[in-house]
Structure formats: structure tokens, C-alpha cells
Amino acid sequence: MKIVVIGGSGLIGSNIVSRLRLYGHETVAASPRTGVNTLTGEGLAEALAGAQVVVDVANSPSFEDRAVMEFFQTSGRNLLAAEAAAGVEHHVALSVVGPDRLPQSGYFRAKVAQEELIKASKIPYTILRSTQFFEFIEGIVNSGADGDTIRLSPALIQPIASDDVSAVLADLAVGAPVNGIVEVGGPDRFPLDELARKFLAAHHDKRQVIADVHARYFGDELNDRSLVAGDDAHIGPTRFLNWLSRTSA
Template sequence: MTKMKKVVVIGGTGLIGSKAVKLLQDAGHEAVAASSSNGINAYTGEGLADALAGADAVIDVSNMMSFDKAVIADFFGTSSRNLTSAERAAGVRHHVVLSIVNADQLSANPYMAGKLAQEEAVATSGQAFTIVRATQFHEFTETLVDAYSADGAVKVPDIDFQPIAANDVAAALVEAALGEPKNGFVDLAGPERGPFGSFIRTYLDAKSDVRPVNADAAVEYFGAPVVAGSLVPGGDYIKGAITVAEWLKA
């Protein structure tokens, strides 16, 4: 029988975090849903020592939105330094953080630069870690559609896309956290790879949105120039199970 473990999920009330907390609890583990609104703040350090006492692992899926590169980098970098240092003090075995596939190649995008600061803080912390880099979530598609909409059409980058369901991401993070630290990176992507525009077309069709979707090689990814493979894993990766059609149906 698997030994019951305590896992602290930083951002445990968010999209991915709440799913990870439920998966851990369903498997008989103790899961702490940590977030700033419940007094556990990775950025300020508030509540961390108490929350981490007796924990085996931490999954960091906290998030913040800003268009200011310095603000995002400060949030992710400071939070990761606070977390890993509190984990070392508490004797936590493993730190798992969720980043984004190819974040290092997309750092002209301020958010990706922030994720790089997060990765860097974790990798240099001295704490045992696994950095899981996922592709874009199915749940993120509406944001993409909004961002690329103009003049009655949706103009998207002419690149490959391989989105993944939040449920698959949460499951992979839980498995990673309960396993051994890689002290390195693991890529994670959905089960289907294809043109970015095809996924957007499928999504719009499901919403009965008839706007044309046009792929254009000049279109960037939120300020970052892209090539065909910019948003998909370049090597081995963990493959999620939930297809776009299954996700849309659910």
C-alpha cells in the first residue's frame, strides 16, 4: 500500500491546483490547498513555515498576471526562493513547479521571462526539484481566441500546437510530486499535435462561431517571435490523454 503523504499545493485554489488537491485527497494523501487568500503567501512568505511542517512535497502552481516583465519575474522568482528556502528549513523532500514548454525560447514574451526567472530560482535553490513544462491548456483557448481576434477574424501564428487538458496536467504533477526529484525538466503535452489554427477552428466550431481563422507566419506569441516548433516539445515528453473533442464534450 502507498504510504500517505502530505503535499502542499501552492495555488491550490486555482484551475490546476484545485484539481491536484482533489487527486491527492482521492488517493488518500493529505493535501493543503495553499493560496494567499487563505493566509499562505509564497511571495511574502506569510504562513509558509506552518503549512510546510511535515510535508513530503510541494507543488507550485501559483500564478499572477501582469504585462510588466519585471513585476512577473519578481513574483515568480521571489516566490520560488521563499518556497524552496522554507522547504529546506522544513525538510521537505521534493519541490515540483509547473512551467511552460520552450519558455526559454520565448523570453521576448514578458510572462515567459517570468517563468524563466521561476525556473532559475528553483534550479539554483539547492532544494531537490522537478520542473514540469506543459503546453497550453485547453482551458486557455478562449484567452488565445480573444488575443488573436481582430476585424471579424482570428489571425493566429502559423505554427504547431499541442494543447493539454488541465486534468491531465494536474495528474502529471501529482505523479511527479510523489515520485523522485529529477533535478531537471520534464515536458508535458496533449495527445494531438497539429496546426495552431486547426485547434482554434475546432474550438470556434464547437461554439458556433463562424469567424474565419487565418494562419500568418508574421503573427507572434504574445510578443515573442515563433517558429514551427515553438509551442511543442522538441524531445521526449509525457503525453496527456484527453483530446480536444473529449474536452469540448465534457
């Protein structure tokens, strides 16, 4: 089976490419670095020729509201049109848990728009919504920083290892389209402020974390449902504290 991974040079994409090649599939790592650009359409037709499956894990280089919306809409339209022309049989896309729960976030609004494009196309699809990656915790913590004080919501978060997300995406790519949404999350849920304290302690960072129910997460106030997966979600095996002990050693 020929599988094209859009964003195949990135954190998730390169992991998926390695897994699929190990399974024995012909796998193309498609990204601007390899001459495939979904924003301009450059190299798309050539990369998709003969492909049965496309896995889209490309991400916007800018999270500014207008830029991120333009990226996902333009990239999505170009990619889906090229897939239709190439006869692709399954479109797999990575999204984020709860994009419709945080309407003030430009990034989440853009992911909703991307999902709508996929659903409106005639290509069979599977959308995987993931909770926040362990690798992004540092950025989330720093988003609440003001000098030596960090204000974060005590709402629950269910982070997951990017490697576990990649494993699920690789499995979905070789399976039948579900024509719907699948969720994945980590095995543990933490109040966000508590997670931040654990992260900072592991990195010997002395900044103080204050729990604030009104602290905004990239524009929105959170509740205990905002950032967690549903009861029927896939659960990744890697625990946050085990990952933290390995990466902060």
C-alpha cells in the same frame, strides 16, 4: 506523506489536492485564500511544517512583463527559503514547454527565472513543463483578434487538458525527484490557425481566422518547435476535439 500544494485553490491546484487526498496523503491546499501568501511569506512556515513535498502551481495575477517577473522571483525565493528551513525533501513546479524559445514574452522570461531559482537551490526538484491547456485556447484565439478578423500563426501547437497535467503532477509529487525537467503535452498537434477555426466553429463564432507566419504569439513569432513538447514527453490521453465537443455542447 505531507504534501503542500502552493496555488492549491486554483484550476490545477485544486485538482492535484483532490487526487493526492484520494491517494491517502495529508495534503494542504495553500493559497492566499487559505492564509498562505508566497509574496509576503504569510503563513508559509506554518503550512510547510512537517511537509516532505511541495508542489508549486501558483500563477501570477498579472501577465504584465514587470509584474509577472516580480511575482515568480519573489514567490520563488520566499517559497524555496521556507522549504529549506522546513526540511522539505522534494520541490515540484509547473512550468511551460519551451520558455527559452520565446524570449520576447515577459511570461516566458519569468518562467525561465523561476526555473533558474529552483535549479540553484539545494532542494531536490522536479520541473514539469506543460504545453498550453485546452482551457486557455479561447484566450490565445482572442489575442490575435482585430474586430471580426483573427490573425494567428500556422505553427504547430500541442494543447493538453488541465486534468491530464494535474494527473502527471500528482504522480510526480509522490515519486522521487528527477533533479531535472519533465515535459507533458497533448496527444494531437494542430496548426494554431486550424485549431482556432475548430474552436470558433464549435462555439458558432463567425469570425474569420487568417494564417499569418508573422503573427506574434504574446510578442514572439512562432515556428513548428516553439509550442510543442519533445519526443520523450508524457502524452495526455484527452483529445482536443473530444474535450471541445463536451465543453461547447
